[in-house]
Amino acid sequence: MNRRRLILYLIFVAYQIGAFTFTFLVDGHLDLLGLLKYIPLFKYVAFLGILFIVIDVALYFKDWRSNKQEKKDLRDENTDLKARLFDMQEAARKGENSKKA
Numbered sequence: 186m187n188r189r190r191l192i193l194y195l196i197f198v199a200y201q202i203g204a205f206t207f208t209f210l211v212d213g214h215l216d217l218l219g220l221l222k223y224i225p226l227f228k229y230v231a232f233l234g235i236l237f238i239v240i241d242v243a244l245y246f247k248d249w250r251s252n253k254q255e256k257k258d259l260r261d262e263n264t265d266l267k268a269r270l271f272d273m274q275e276a277a278r279k280g281e282n283s284k285k286a
C-alpha cells in the first residue's frame with residue numbers, strides 16, 4: 186500500500202472510531218437540537234464505515250497476493266521460454282557444426 190493511501194485510511198479510521206465513540210457517549214445524555222432520535226442510526230453508519238475499511242484492506246491484500254503469485258508465474262514462464270530458446274539455438278549451432286564437418 187502506498188504511503189498516501191495508508192495515511193488516508195488511517196485518517197478515515199480515526200474519524201470513524203471517533204464518530205462511533207461519540208455516538209456511544211452522547212446516546213441518552215444530551216439532546217443535540219432534536220437529533221437524539223438519529224443517534225442509534227449514526228452508530229450503525231459509523232460501524233459500517235469501519236467495516237468497509239476493513240473489507241477494503243482485506244481485498245487489497247488479497248489482490249496483492251494474487252498479483253505477487255501472477256508475477257512469480259510469469260517470471261517462471263519467462264525463464265522456461267529463455268531455456269527453450271537457448272536449447273533451440275544450441276541445436277541449430279550443432280546442426281551447423283555437423284554440416285561444416
